Amino acid sequence: MIKKSQATEEGSDSELNVDAIIIGAGFAGLLALYKLRQAGLTVLALEASDSIGGVWNWNRYPGARCDVESMQYSYSFSEELQQEWEWSERYATQPEILRYIEHVADRFDLNRHVRLNTRVVSATYKEHENAWKIQTHEGREIRARFCIMATGCLSAARIPEFPGKDRFKGDILHTGHWPKSGYDFTGKNVAVIGTGSSGIQAIPMIARTARSLTVLQRTATYSVPARNRMLDEAEKRAWKDNYAQLRETARYAPSGTLYEFGERTAEETSLQEQAAEFEKRWTKGGPGFLRAFSDISSSPIANKAAGDFIRAKIADIVQDPEKRRLLTPAITLPVGSKRICVDTGYFETFNRSNVDLIDIRDDPIKGIEENGLSTQKRKLDLDCIVFATGFDVIVGSLMKIDIKGIAGRTLKGKWKNGPGTYLGLMVAGFPNLFLVTGPGSPSVLTNMMVSIEQHIEWITACLQTMRQQGKNYIEPEEAAESKWMDDANSLAETMPFLRANSWYMAGPESGSSPRRFMLYSGGVGTYREICDRVAQQNYPGFKICDRHPVLDVAADLS
Numbered sequence: 001m002i003k004k005s006q007a008t009e010e011g012s013d014s015e016l017n018v019d020a021i022i023i024g025a026g027f028a029g030l031l032a033l034y035k036l037r038q039a040g041l042t043v044l045a046l047e048a049s050d051s052i053g054g055v056w057n058w059n060r061y062p063g064a065r066c067d068v069e070s071m072q073y074s075y076s077f078s079e080e081l082q083q084e085w086e087w088s089e090r091y092a093t094q095p096e097i098l099r100y101i102e103h104v105a106d107r108f109d110l111n112r113h114v115r116l117n118t119r120v121v122s123a124t125y126k127e128h129e130n131a132w133k134i135q136t137h138e139g140r141e142i143r144a145r146f147c148i149m150a151t152g153c154l155s156a157a158r159i160p161e162f163p164g165k166d167r168f169k170g171d172i173l174h175t176g177h178w179p180k181s182g183y184d185f186t187g188k189n190v191a192v193i194g195t196g197s198s199g200i201q202a203i204p205m206i207a208r209t210a211r212s213l214t215v216l217q218r219t220a221t222y223s224v225p226a227r228n229r230m231l232d233e234a235e236k237r238a239w240k241d242n243y244a245q246l247r248e249t250a251r252y253a254p255s256g257t258l259y260e261f262g263e264r265t266a267e268e269t270s271l272q273e274q275a276a277e278f279e280k281r282w283t284k285g286g287p288g289f290l291r292a293f294s295d296i297s298s299s300p301i302a303n304k305a306a307g308d309f310i311r312a313k314i315a316d317i318v319q320d321p322e323k324r325r326l327l328t329p330a331i332t333l334p335v336g337s338k339r340i341c342v343d344t345g346y347f348e349t350f351n352r353s354n355v356d357l358i359d360i361r362d363d364p365i366k367g368i369e370e371n372g373l374s375t376q377k378r379k380l381d382l383d384c385i386v387f388a389t390g391f392d393v394i395v396g397s398l399m400k401i402d403i404k405g406i407a408g409r410t411l412k413g414k415w416k417n418g419p420g421t422y423l424g425l426m427v428a429g430f431p432n433l434f435l436v437t438g439p440g441s442p443s444v445l446t447n448m449m450v451s452i453e454q455h456i457e458w459i460t461a462c463l464q465t466m467r468q469q470g471k472n473y474i475e476p477e478e479a480a481e482s483k484w485m486d487d488a489n490s491l492a493e494t495m496p497f498l499r500a501n502s503w504y505m506a507g508p509e510s511g512s513s514p515r516r517f518m519l520y521s522g523g524v525g526t527y528r529e530i531c532d533r534v535a536q537q538n539y540p541g542f543k544i545c546d547r548h549p550v551l552d553v554a555a556d557l558s
């Protein structure tokens with residue numbers, strides 16, 4: 001049984017044995033630390049970086065901002081916190097979000113239980129101890145009854161292996177691994193590879209000071225203007241006066257974010273009214289554009305109408321006909337099949353005389369040389385190459401750790417045909433190991449703050465229930481896991497996601513072959529209800545017992 005005990009003090013020997021080890025000290029890890037400590041567990045969070053903050057610590061590229069409005073992208077667990085913190089802009093910048101995280105850590109005295117500069121290399125379940133043995137890069141071993149993987153969905157930066165990369169004499173940067181000291185592009189010849197959210201945010205900023213900027217694009221991206229601005233007092237007051245109710249509504253909203261949800265379908269709306277509604281939302285800015293009509297993700301006709309509107313806007317903005325053609329997303333790519341980008345002057349940037357664009361599907365990158373990069377048709381002299389090529393999403397950071405469950409079975413091996421979880425929270429064969437916003441949960445389809453809080457609250461309640469019942473072992477049943485993933489995949493078939501080669505799909509880069517959709521797409525509210533029902537019904541689909549069941553049988557026989 002988990003004993004209620006004092007939290008560990010940094011540096012003390014008791015750290016070597018804790019109730020719960022938390023891997024990662026970003027938004028998820030810090031909340032897990034707070035909640036589990038409050039529940040009376042001894043806890044320790046291990047963080048590879050030299051500072052807390054997770055994705056907001058690593059993603060320091062120019063222009064980095066959240067694409068969820070700041071009043072909604074924050075913790076809701078403390079009324080005092082949400083009343084006292086002042087967001088300055090509609091979409092918070094990376095430095096402001098990091099300041100917020102640091103404030104939270106100080107305010108709730110969390111740093112005491114975070115060990116920085118500590119990379120976890122392996123996590124091994126020890127049957128006889130019913131505990132996880134965690135090994136760090138410096139050879140330290142920590143035992144924990146429970147292991148919480150708060151490793152982040154967008155933290156394993158991916159740099160494609162172009163030949164000759166090591167010979168490049170200039171600077172190579174990745175948006176998701178940006179130097180803390182920043183980088184000065186003034187007067188430099190720069191290439192940016194990748195036009196997802198990070199590339200789209202960084203490109204306009206880099207173009208301002210670089211001598212030349214060449215963007216290497218593989219897929220033209222749908223993007224809507226952010227219309228970022230300072231928040232005024234009345235707006236903040238309106239949120240703060242109603243936070244309790246607004247947060248509760250968001251917890252059951254489809255993606256955990258509150259928008260003005262269009263109730264009509266596009267199909268039942270005249271073309272003229274459709275255009276007026278899209279225009280209104282384009283002017284307002286933000287991803288709420290996709291909520292103009294209720295059928296944008298379910299009806300190909302509605303989806304195409306939204307896509308056509310964006311294509312027409314790009315045609316209005318981009319002056320050069322060839323750049324315009326290349327920047328226009330294909331009609332065959334549904335809007336929302338990849339996460340829609342939110343930009344500030346992205347398409348306008350291509351009207352600058354120092355900005356060029358190469359479509360690498362038509363003119364592939366051949367390799368990198370000492371002084372630049374060659375495509376099949378061109379040679380670029382460069383001082384700096386910025387990889388905005390994304391991450392090994394969701395499973396990437398888990399795959400970097402050698403995770404071994406019952407009988408030494410590796411998670412990598414188990415997931416070779418695609419990740420499987422029960423409820424997106426646990427994996428059969430890996431007892432007492434919880435994933436936060438892992439595969440099989442709504443995760444990156446949502447406002448991550450809402451999903452993180454839901455998972456941490458569920459996990460905390462589960463461990464509290466186990467403690468009350470004198471139980472120490474929890475593991476999902478294989479059958480429950482298979483059914484959950486099959487149901488999640490069937491749900492996805494009704495959505496546009498499967499029609500894009502997006503990072504919502506697990507692929508060979510994350511150890512999965514064939515590609516498989518990784519997420520639960522039934523909405524945050526429905527998902528929450530399912531998880532809550534499982535908890536209320538005393539966890540059907542899970543084996544919950546005193547210790548490893550095989551050992552229990554052995555004990556009964558002796």
Ligand code: NA7
Nearest residue numbers: 154160194195196197198199218219339388389390391503
């Ligand atoms: P994304 O959204 O994964 O974007 C990565 C971009 O890099 C995308 O345009 C990719 O093209 C491109 N890419 C990836 N691999 C290559 C190779 N090998 N060659 C050329 N281009 C490549 O990552 P971001 O960091 O922009 O955003 C991640 C999330 O962070 C975002 O959604 C927000 O939630 C915050 P592709 O489209 O795959 O053809």
